Amino acid sequence: xxxxxxxxxxxxxxxxxxxxxxxxxxxxxxxxxxxxxxxxxxxxxxxxxxxxxxxxxxxxxxxxxxxxxxxxxxxxxxxxxxxxxxxxxxxxxxxxxxxxxxxxxxxxxxxxxxxxxxxxxxxxxxxxxxxxxxxxxxxxxxxxxxxxxxxxxxxxxxxxxxxxxxxxxxxxxxxxxxxxxxxxxxxxxxxxxxxxxxxxxxxxxxxxxxxxxxxxxxxxxxxxxxxxxxxxxxxxxxxxxxxxxxxxxxxxxxxxxxxxxxxxxxxxxxxxxxxxxxxxxxxxxxxxxxxxxxxxxxxxxxxxxxxxxxxxxxxxxxxxxxxxxxxxxxxxxxxxxxxxxxxxxxxxxxxxxxxxxxxxxxxxxxxxxxxxxxxxxxxxxxxxxxxxxxxxxxxxxxxxxxxxxxxxxxxxxxxxxxxxxxxxxxxxxxxxxxxxxxxxxxxxxxxxxxxxxxxxxxxxxxxxxxxxxxxxxxxxxxxxxxxxxxxxxxxxxxxxxxxxxxxxx
Amino acid sequence: xxxxxxxxxxxxxxxxxxxxxxxxxxxxxxxxxxxxxxxxxxxxxxxxxxxxxxxxxxxxxxxxxxxxxxxxxxxxxxxxxxxxxxxxxxxxxxxxxxxxxxxxxxxxxxxxxxxxxxxxxxxxxxxxxxxxxxxxxxxxxxxxxxxxxxxxxxxxxxxxxxxxxxxxxxxxxxxxxxxxxxxxxxxxxxxxxxxxxxxxxxxxxxxxxxxxxxxxxxxxxxxxxxxxxxxxxxxxxxxxxxxxxxxxxxxxxxxxxxxxxxxxxxxxxxxxxxxxxxxxxxxxxxxxxxxxxxxxxxxxxxxxxxxxxxxxxxxxx
Numbered sequence: 056x057x058x059x060x061x062x063x064x065x066x067x068x069x070x071x072x073x074x075x076x077x078x079x080x081x082x083x084x085x086x087x088x089x090x091x092x093x094x095x096x097x098x099x100x101x102x103x104x105x106x107x108x109x110x111x112x113x114x115x116x117x118x119x120x121x122x123x124x125x126x127x128x129x130x131x132x133x134x135x136x137x138x139x140x141x142x143x144x145x146x147x148x149x150x151x152x153x154x155x156x157x158x159x160x161x162x163x164x165x166x167x168x169x170x171x172x173x174x175x176x177x178x179x180x181x182x183x184x185x186x187x188x189x190x191x192x193x194x195x196x197x198x199x200x201x202x203x204x205x206x207x208x209x210x211x212x213x214x215x216x217x218x219x220x221x222x223x224x225x226x227x228x229x230x231x232x233x234x235x236x237x238x239x240x241x242x243x244x245x246x247x248x249x250x251x252x253x254x255x256x257x258x259x260x261x262x263x264x265x266x267x268x269x270x271x272x273x274x275x276x277x278x279x280x281x282x283x284x285x286x287x288x289x290x291x292x293x294x295x296x297x298x299x300x301x302x303x304x305x306x307x308x309x310x311x312x313x314x315x316x317x318x319x320x321x322x323x324x325x326x327x328x329x330x331x332x333x334x335x336x337x338x339x340x341x342x343x344x345x346x347x348x349x350x351x352x353x354x355x356x357x358x359x360x361x362x363x364x365x366x367x368x369x370x371x372x373x374x375x376x377x378x379x380x381x382x383x384x385x386x387x388x389x390x391x392x393x394x395x396x397x398x399x400x401x402x403x404x405x406x407x408x409x410x411x412x413x414x415x416x417x418x419x420x421x422x423x424x425x426x427x428x429x430x431x432x433x434x435x436x437x438x439x440x441x442x443x444x445x446x447x448x449x450x451x452x453x454x455x456x457x458x459x460x461x462x463x464x465x466x467x468x469x470x471x472x473x474x475x476x477x478x479x480x481x482x483x484x485x486x487x488x489x490x491x492x493x494x495x496x497x498x499x500x501x502x503x504x505x506x507x508x509x510x511x512x513x514x515x516x517x518x519x520x521x522x523x524x525x526x527x528x529x530x531x532x533x534x535x536x537x538x539x540x541x542x543x544x545x546x547x548x549x550x551x552x553x554x555x556x557x558x559x560x
Numbered sequence: 561x562x563x564x565x566x567x568x569x570x571x572x573x574x575x576x577x578x579x580x581x582x583x584x585x586x587x588x589x590x591x592x593x594x595x596x597x598x599x600x601x602x603x604x605x606x607x608x609x610x611x612x613x614x615x616x617x618x619x620x621x622x623x624x625x626x627x628x629x630x631x632x633x634x635x636x637x638x639x640x641x642x643x644x645x646x647x648x649x650x651x652x653x654x655x656x657x658x659x660x661x662x663x664x665x666x667x668x669x670x671x672x673x674x675x676x677x678x679x680x681x682x683x684x685x686x687x688x689x690x691x692x693x694x695x696x697x698x699x700x701x702x703x704x705x706x707x708x709x710x711x712x713x714x715x716x717x718x719x720x721x722x723x724x725x726x727x728x729x730x731x732x733x734x735x736x737x738x739x740x741x742x743x744x745x746x747x748x749x750x751x752x753x754x755x756x757x758x759x760x761x762x763x764x765x766x767x768x769x770x771x772x773x774x775x776x777x778x779x780x781x782x783x784x785x786x787x788x789x790x791x792x793x794x795x796x797x798x799x800x801x802x803x804x805x806x807x808x809x810x811x812x813x814x815x816x817x818x819x820x821x822x823x824x825x826x827x828x829x830x831x832x833x834x835x836x837x838x839x840x841x842x843x844x845x846x847x848x849x850x851x852x853x854x855x856x857x858x859x860x861x862x863x864x865x866x867x868x869x870x871x872x873x874x875x876x877x
Contacts (some may be wrong), residue, residue, distance in 0.1 A: 210684040210768070218765040220727065232850060321769075323761040323847030329595040391844040541688070542850045545766040 063119040063285075063494060070133055074391050077109065077136050077143070085111035086410060088119075090146035090507040094128070094182050100350060105156060107145075108493060110507060113459035113524035114428030119494060138162065142410040142527050153180040153249075168242045168559075171197055179247060187247075199354040200503045202228035202235050206244045210541065214243045221555035225544075227350065232540040237533040244559040252519035257283050257357055257481075260501040260516050264506070267521055270559035272348075273299075273306040274499025275521060275557075276355040278506035280518075281431055281495030286510050287483050289358050294479040296432030299471040304462040305366070306351055307500040309338040311455040311462075312378060314552055315541035318452055319385050322394045327385055334377050341366060358481025365475055368467045375463040382456035395449035396506040399547035401535040402446055409531050412524040413502020414458065415551060416449035417442050438465055446535070451550040490514055501525060501554060523557030562759035564815040568649035571824060576642040576800070579828070580792035581605035583799075586832060587839040590781050594843045609789060615781035623680050623778075630677035631786035637670040638793040647800040648723045648823040649812035650775055655721035660708050663720065663801075664701055664800065667753070670790065671697050678775035689774025692850070694772065696752050696759065703749040703864050705758035710742040710867035711805060720801075728808045738871035741863050743806045750802055753868070754795040757842045769847075796831060799838075803830040 068076055081087075089110040097103045109122040126133065135158040137144025147158035155178040172190035173179075179187070201209075207230045214222035222243040228236040232375040248267060252260055264279035265272040276297055284291060316331025324515035339349040344364045346354035354360055385391050401411070406419035416423045417440055441457035443450035490510035497504045502524030509517040534552050539547060584771060585602040592599030619628060644658040644666075671693065678690035712718045714733050715726040727733050752759045755772035767777065776787045804811060810826025812819035848856060 208684065208687075210688065212767065319846075321766065323757050323764070323845070325763070326595045326843050329597055333596070388846060390848055393852070394846065394849055522700055540850060542769040544768045 057426075063121055065121045065123060067123050067125070070126060071306070073109075073122065073124055074134055074136060074139065076122055077432060078110075078139055079121075080111045081139055083113070083231050085113045085118070085120065087140055087143045088112040088503070089139070089145070089494075089507055089520060089522045090143065090150065091507055091518065092131075092150045092156055092180070093509065093518055094154070094180075095125075096182070103128050104152070107149050107150070107156065108113055108310075108507065110505065112429065112496065112505075114425075116357075119429075119496075126156065127469050129275045130133045131157050135159060135161045138214065140410065141408055141530070145306075145526070145530070148544075152178075154178055155181060164263065166197070168245060170242065170245060179250060197240070199226050199238050200236065204230065206230050207235065214240075221294065223555055227539055227541060227544070232542065234536050234539050234541060234544070235545075237536050239529060239533060241529065241555060244556055246398070246556075246560065248560045249518070249520060252516050255509075255516050257287075257514065257516065260519060261357065262352075264519075267560070268529050268554040269350065270310055271306065271499050271501065271504070271523070271554065271557060272350050272352045273302045273355055273521075274497050274501075274504045275506070276352075277303060278497040278499075278504045278521065279508070279519065280355055280357050282493040282506045282508040283357050283495075283510075284506055285493030285495070287490050287493075287514070289480055289483045291359055291480060292478055294473060295359035297469050297473055298362050298478065299355055300432055301362075301366075301420050301466055301473065302346070302351055302354040302360065303499070304466045304469070305338070305342060305345065308374075308459060308466070309335055309342065309461045310500045311459050312338060314455055314549070315378065315382060315385070317549050317552075318395075318448070318546065319381075320392065324385070324388065324391055324393050324508035327381055330381050331378075334374060334381070337374060341370070353367065356386045356477075356479055356481065358483070359477065359479030361477040362473065363480075364476050365470050365473050366466060368470060368512065373464045375460060378456070380458075382452075394543075394546065395452055396447060397445075397449040398543050399535040399539045399550070400446045403444065405534050406446065406531060409534070410527045411502075411531050412527050413498075413500075414451060415528050415531060416502070418454045419446035420444035423503065425496050425503040429496040431495075431497070438462075446547055448550040499524065501552070501557075502528065521557075521560070523560075524556055525553040525555075525558040529558055564817060564820055565649070565652045567818055568812065568823075569643050569652045569654055571820070572645075572647045572649075573642050575824065575827065576793055576796050577639065577789070578648070579831070580789065580796040581609060582664065583796050583831060583835050584792045587832035587835045590836045590839040591841055591843055594840060605788070605792065608794045612780075612785035612788075613782050617781045617783060619783075620778050621685075622682055626673070626676040626680040627686050627778070628783075630673040631783045631790065633673040634670040634790035635786050635793065636799060637643070637666045637673075638790055642797050644720075645797065645801050646721045646804050646811060647797070647827055649703075649815070649820060650655040650725040650728075651813065652721075656719070658720040660705065660712065660718040660720055660723075664705050664863055667704075667794065668697065668701050671753075672792070673776055674772075674787070681778040683778060685774045685777050687772075689771060689777070692771045693775055696853060696857065699854060699861060700749045700752045703861045704746055704753070704856065705707045705751065706861065706868055707742040707746040709798055710738045710871040712865065713738075713868070713871045720804075724804050724808050724811060725803070725813050728811065728813055734806060734808075736869045736871070736874060738874060739806070741867035741870065743802075745864035745867060746802060746805070748856065748863075751799045751838075752857055752860075754791070754798060758845050758848045758856070761847050769850075795835075799831050799834045800827060803827070803834060823876065 093106045095106050100154045105126040105128050107124045129302045135147055148158045152166050152168040174188050174191035210227040210229055212225045214224045224240040227234055241429050252555045255489045265276045267275040312331055312335045316328035320328035342351050345347045345362055349361055401419045403420040406416050406421050412423055422442045426438055438461050441454050443453050492509045506521045508519045511517045582602055584605045589599040589602050641663055644654055675690040675693050678686035711723045715723040755762055760771040779787050812823040812825055
């Protein structure tokens with residue numbers, strides 16, 4: 056039986072060695088899972104410094120490798136890895152905007168996270184940042200690449216949209232109805248979540264983790280708890296791990312159900328949306344019975360899980376049959392099928408280069424799944440995620456529809472032997488060991504969520520860095536949209552269904 | 561003659577203006593019930609209109625007369641069409657002017673006024689909506705013209721009242737191949753002209769997929785109420801015209817009060833049934849890709865052309 060969690064291999068290197076070490080890890084098939092900067096004080100083991108942690112993962116077998124680089128606290132500079140890996144380049148821009156760490160020779164030096172009214176030289180994640188300052192003059196313009204040519208025009212959309220969607224600004228360069236280029240500008244809902252975690256107790260960190268992205272309460276809470284448990288050496292009993300896996304699948308189920316309906320609605324076929332919402336309502340009520348919360352908050356707790364009820368397999372089968380019928384009706388409808396097929400294709404190469412995760416990667420032929428790569432409990436039958444290769448809206452619809460099947464089967468499987476009640480080993484009895492750092496990796500419904508925590512000696516949170524899969528997947532949207540027509544954008548956007556809140560943190 | 565005739569004209573206008581929001585509400589209600597939803601009720605469009613009329617009128621900075629006059633122009637042209645076309649009676653004081661080409665031109669005038677208003681707002685959405693609307697209109701107007709021509713050949717006139725009166729006398733004209741082809745062509749054209757599924761989705765909130773709604777995004781308050789009323793009136797008039805052309809039974813051909821009363825009841829029932837059928841059909845349809853819309857409309861134009869051709873050859877003249 057493999058050990059849970061897998062042991063993290065930590066290597067301390069200098070900044071100049073970084074490209075070589077990172078290059079070797081990428082060449083060995085690792086992906087960058089997370090980059091987090093820490094401002095160590097004089098009391099820290101290595102003295103005052105800016106410490107950057109690069110977490111690389113691969114699996115199966117579950118492998119986690121960390122590179123830690125110490126930088127000058129007053130003038131933190133790093134060699135960029137953007138030419139080795141696109142997502143790492145985005146992490147570097149995020150660090151520059153929030154911590155003031157300069158990636159040298161970065162090919163895309165524009166700001167990423169910074170709100171344009173933040174005063175120049177103010178970096179919110181630095182220990183001396185203080186409370187948010189009043190809006191000041193903006194730090195230079197935010198240039199959009201202007202596409203020039205006969206008949207090219209721009210359509211600005213958002214950040215405030217007509218529907219119930221989160222804020223994001225999209226700038227389309229269009230000729231006729233064909234999209235030449237799309238620029239998505241995000242981080243309008245930057246809430247400073249990483250900063251809010253600092254200094255909280257583990258118990259008070261949990262509600263925050265559940266609210267990182269409202270529809271991913273279980274995913275983020277579980278990644279947070281797994282990281283805390285590794286940092287404190289807490290053992291979680293097997294039934295609790297099963298309960299957590301069950302909650303994770305329930306979350307996948309209700310979100311995929313909503314998406315199936317919304318995709319049909321976006322092509323004007325609202326009857327299937329009405330039916331999908333009916334099933335979703337049943338699932339939300341089931342969630343309420345199981346955890347006391349319709350979006351499954353409170354189910355996952357540090358050291359264990361709480362279940363108020365166990366889902367009835369017959370009910371799950373009924374839900375599955377309903378959803379199968381809805382998906383079949385949608386796919387049998389010639390107009391819907393025509394709208395889905397070939398729309399906004401994301402090639403396998405592009406998905407791999409961008410580091411895409413979740414159903415978006417699986418619809419483009421990449422079988423990434425943290426449930427098999429980084430399992431937190433041993434499944435009796437490990438899920439085999441459905442993979443499609445076309446990378447279009449149809450593929451993303453099919454992956455969701457098939458994952459609903461896998462999830463309901465898994466839920467039925469996991470309920471066997473589970474009993475209602477709370478199972479937890481928190482707080483840990485043996486606190487002899489000094490708490491350290493921990494990593495939690497979870498296959499949330501959108502894709503792989505990675506959370507890394509470091510604890511203070513008094514068991515409060517020193518640093519929590521969550522990474523939502525949307526951070527990796529957002530750049531894929533403009534790429535998939537090239538040569539798509541403008542009226543197909545809402546459908547494409549829904550087929551990606553990325554989180555703004557989880558991305559903007 | 562003139563007493564009932566004038567009453568008929570007045571009744572057509574009043575019924576269309578007061579009934580148009582009810583028709584929209586009725587269609588939404590039918591659709592909601594078929595989808596298993598409760599629905600907002602038949603009166604909801606009237607409640608929306610009342611709400612909008614109470615709001616303060618706002619005009620975007622930099623817009624000119626095209627933006628300000630378009631809502632009134634849209635409602636006015638549609639009201640004139642409602643007075644002209646034979647909805648209740650074929651013998652009214654204005655029925656001599658109910659020329660097919662005039663009616664189509666009036667409808668086009670309203671469309672163009674809105675498209676110009678969309679351009680005038682100077683926003684990307686206004687321009688985008690106007691461009692899409694014109695693409696659709698350029699294919700729809702000829703289809704309406706040609707489809708009705710198929711009926712004007714046996715009637716020997718392009719006057720709509722004469723065509724309808726002729727069809728009441730000789731119902732066999734309707735069951736001819738020309739009649740059936742023209743019905744199909746005109747039905748598709750009406751769907752496109754009024755912005756229904758599969759061409760446009762009147763219920764969407766997604767700005768980027770809109771056709772009609774994108775043009776009128778900048779309107780608010782009383783202006784928006786007029787624009788919506790105008791769109792609802794066009795749907796009512798076109799469905800009424802469709803009913804008069806292809807199921808003219810019940811329409812008043814003489815100037816008697818009982819005939820007018822029967823015509824009014826028949827009109828309400830026919831339009832309500834047509835609206836319900838359309839709403840029900842929409843439940844089972846999805847919106848086609850924008851670039852497929854011209855294919856659909858070209859198909860309907862072809863049907864209309866076939867209708868004219870067969871009407872010409874089969875009329876044996």
